[in-house]
């Protein structure tokens with residue numbers, strides 16, 4: 001077995017820590033194994049670090065790389081369009097072509113605006129919802145991640161030993177110091193996937209609720225599918241009370257198919273957020289929605305701005321991503337098939353080595369956790385899992401060249417192959433065997 005060492009990364013991290021806070025540019029990058037790592041390049045399904053270690057990359061850089069690393073046609077399209085200019089503080093043709101493509105592909109995308117990332121597109125949608133309804137509160141769900149800004153940076157973690165509180169009146173913990181006190185008063189939060197509680201809460205707060213925002217699949221914690229009928233119920237209740245239904249498709253968009261989770265489940269929200277896979281690693285996102293909602297922006301009642309929005313390279317990246325995905329008739333069939341092959345293989349290995357590893361998710365994304373629960377439905381279930389054991393699992397896989405996201409999440413890309421999945425399963429077998437005996 002190749003020995004994975006991280007000495008050059010360690011040296012670079014020490015150097016970086018002198019000038020970059022904690023040596024990184026995003027909090028999550030600190031939590032790599034055995035510490036923040038430095039990478040030299042990526043190609044297809046593989047990524048390489050500065051110590052020369054090669055990994056099959058199931059993180060896809062936290063999701064965006066739906067085409068894998070360094071797709072030549074994508075890089076070519078970006079280079080060609082960027083040669084003509086980078087940013088005009090004005091409109092350009094590919095921006096319209098991209099909007100037309102999203103309009104054609106995504107059910108609720110009648111009108112849209114482009115932004116830089118998921119976090120700010122989420123805030124734009126909330127602003128639209130408040131403006132149109134004249135109400136202030138929004139409803140969100142424990143464990144759902146909608147970016148790092150203040151009003152959504154609660155209910156993501158849970159200090160050891162603290163109670164989560166009643167289901168209809170949860171205790172809410174800030175994810176970060178420094179959040180504005182006011183931001184806690186902007187939202188109601190409840191556990192997800194509980195139809196009765198959803199209905200009770202919406203009915204109770206209907207006169208104050210501007211929006212309900214949800215991940216259609218709870219990708220960020222446990223990769224949990226909605227219970228049958230849950231999203232439909234959310235759609236029905238929000239429509240009944242004229243509340244905006246915002247689907248946060250930052251992960252599911254271009255991952256579960258070209259029409260996102262809304263196409264997959266056949267549930268059409270009022271507005272939706274796309275980011276990550278939409279731009280294949282370039283900073284572009286979209287808030288898309290029904291004309292009746294997006295007119296708040298079109299009329300100028302709601303201000304949405306941004307110096308850097310829709311720059312040439314980012315728009316070219318998104319347009320090229322769609323073109324490449326559309327040119328491969330079987331791409332999603334393959335992504336789902338490989339995901340399910342991985343899932344089934346993991347389940348078999350878990351049985352073989354008598355572990356309590358739970359595997360959940362639809363295929364393009366999967367989650368592995370260690371828990372005695374047979375299935376997890378919401379964040380409170382996720383919290384019961386053994387994080388320490390997961391940490392050992394992720395680290396041991398990493399030392400064998402299999403890179404997954406630290407919270408147990410695996411992504412499949414268009415560049416993932418059968419042999420990548422098979423190699424991952426060999427490594428998982430070795431790791432589970434080792435964990436059993438140690």
Ligand SMILES: Cc1ncc(COP(=O)(O)O)c(C=O)c1O
Pocket residue numbers: 117118119120122145146147148215220248249250251275276
């Ligand atoms: C569902 C979801 N929404 C929003 C965001 C925030 O997006 P960004 O990191 O691009 O700001 C994320 C990021 O992981 C996400 O997973």
